[in-house]
Amino acid sequence: MKTLMITVLLIGAIHLSGVSQTKVAQMSTKDWEQDLTYLQKKIKRQFKTFIPGLKEKFDSGIEALKRKVPELKPYEISCEIMRLLALLKDGHTELNVGQKMVGFHRLPLSLYFFENELYIVAAHQKFAELIGGKITHIGKYTTREAFEKLKQNMSHDNPVEFVYAGPGYLVLTELLRYLGISDHTQKVTVQIERNGQTISRTFDGLDYNTYREGPWTNYFRQYQTQTPLYLSTQGAYYWHRYLAEKKTMYLNWVRINNQKRKPSIKRYIGKLFKEIDALRPNKLVIDLRLNNGGNYNLSRPLISAIRARKWLNQPGKIWVITGRRTFSAASMACVFLKNETKATVVGEPGRTHPNKSDNNEVMRLPNTDFLIEYTTRIKKHLPKHPDWDRIPVDVAIPPRFDDYKQGKDAALAYILDK
Structure with missing residues (x-):
């Protein structure tokens, strides 16, 4: 669902998708009712969950929304759909109101949570001086209060989703108005702490194209800070680098899909392990921090290659890094690595529940063209741990803004120090 060719954290967790012009402004009551009925039937027939009663609750909510459509504004209907899908308690089932078809406006900022504080990590060039500032208030509320209001509308498997996707939603001006955080649909005032000063700035919301085109700048460019290795390569689903001084092979895996016009994952892993056999590194690092899924079956060649090398598959040699973006198939790859190899997992837990969705599909509503994801198959990948809502890490290392500022x-x- 993320189509901007900008890596998360280089400009932040931008929550966008879509390619067509929005049709929302031309929607009649009948059009909305048709879309809601289409969604209702799809969820009733195809959505899967282990939790009883959720589909009935969603169905009742849709019926109530149909009755209210004539008195609601288009942005309110969109937000109501988002809220109702969140009732299904499934991180793979959502309407992302940041997609272009919804037509929401947004602040020219990209935000990221570091240790429960919300920072500006990128912005349109004209607001570059605000990068590195901490947002303390959004509209009428403190950032913490605004965040709590937002959570009620977000689909999620576990609370990590709030921290990951929340910053992308907190820049959407119509959503802020719907939540009562702001009094305007296309204008928001925020307070920012920067270098010991408090700045109050009112932003006009930008349409999708204006927001996307920028021009953008980020923290590393603005302050000429070295970009961390894991953010240094954009566009590739999988790439690696040998860190000779540390005798470590570093694999960055962003998407568990075969990339067009690139070697398949199976071929790529074969080539990678030829290098590994020749170099005999002390460690293999598999970085899944930016990986938001794909087809977990395509991770099997990596697991098999590690297991086939007893000299490598030893405690202290296989390391996995996960983070708040790690999701879906990437989380399942982490499960395979934990269960079938000697891997140690460090970083942040991902945002996937290991015993919920096993596959999701995308529907397109016939009139608005809204894209809605929904779970169509469920599986308990860790049945021995029914109470886990995430895949835990062995060593917790959350992102800190002081490290980020230094490119560390x-x-x-x-x-590398182990």
């Missing part, structure tokens, strides 16, 4: 990767540094 604390998770990788921990591994």
Whole structure:
């Protein structure tokens, strides 16, 4: 669902998708009712969950929304759909109101949570001086209060989703108005702490294209700070680098899908392990921090290659880094690595529940063209741990703003120092 060719954290967790012009402004009551009925039937027939009663609750909510459509504004209907899908308690089932078809406006900022504080990590060039500032208030509320209001509308498997996706939603002006955080649909005032000063700035919301085109700048460019290794390569689903001084092979895996016009994952892993056999590294690092899923079956060649090398598959040699973006198939790859190899997992837990969705599909509503994801198959990948809502890490190393400012990767540094 993320189509901007900008890596998360280089400009932040931008929550966007879509390619067509929005049709929302031309929607009639009948059009909305048709879309809601289409969604209702799809969920009733195809959505899967282990939790009883959720589909009935969603169905009742849709019926109530149909009755209210004539009195609601388009942005309110969109937010109501988002809220109702969140009732299904499934991180793979959502309407992302940041997609272009919804037509929401947004602040020219990219935000990221560091230790429960919300920072500006990128911005349109004209607001570059605000980068590195901490947002303390959004609209009428403190950042913490605004965040709590937002959570009620977010689909999620576990609370990690709030921290990951929340910053991308907190820049959407119509959503802020719907939540009562702001009094305007296309204008928001925020307070920012920067270098000991408090700045109050009112932003006009930008349409999708204006927001996307920028021009953008980020913290590393603005302050000429070295970009961490894991953010240094954009566009590739999988890439690696040998860190000779530390005798460590570093694999960055961003998407568990075969990339077009690139070697398949199976071929790539074969080539990688030829290098590993020749170099005999002391460690293999598998970085899944930016990986938001794909097809977990395609991770099997990596697991098999590690297991086939007893000299490598030893405690202290296989390391996995996960983070708040790690999701879906990437989380399942982490499960395989934990269960079938001697891997140690460090970083932040991902945002996937290991005993919920096993596959999801995307529906397109016929009139608005809204894209909605929904779970169509469920599986308990860790039945021995029914109470786990996430895959735990062995060593917790959350991102810290002090490290970010210096371009320091604390998770990788921990591994290299071991």
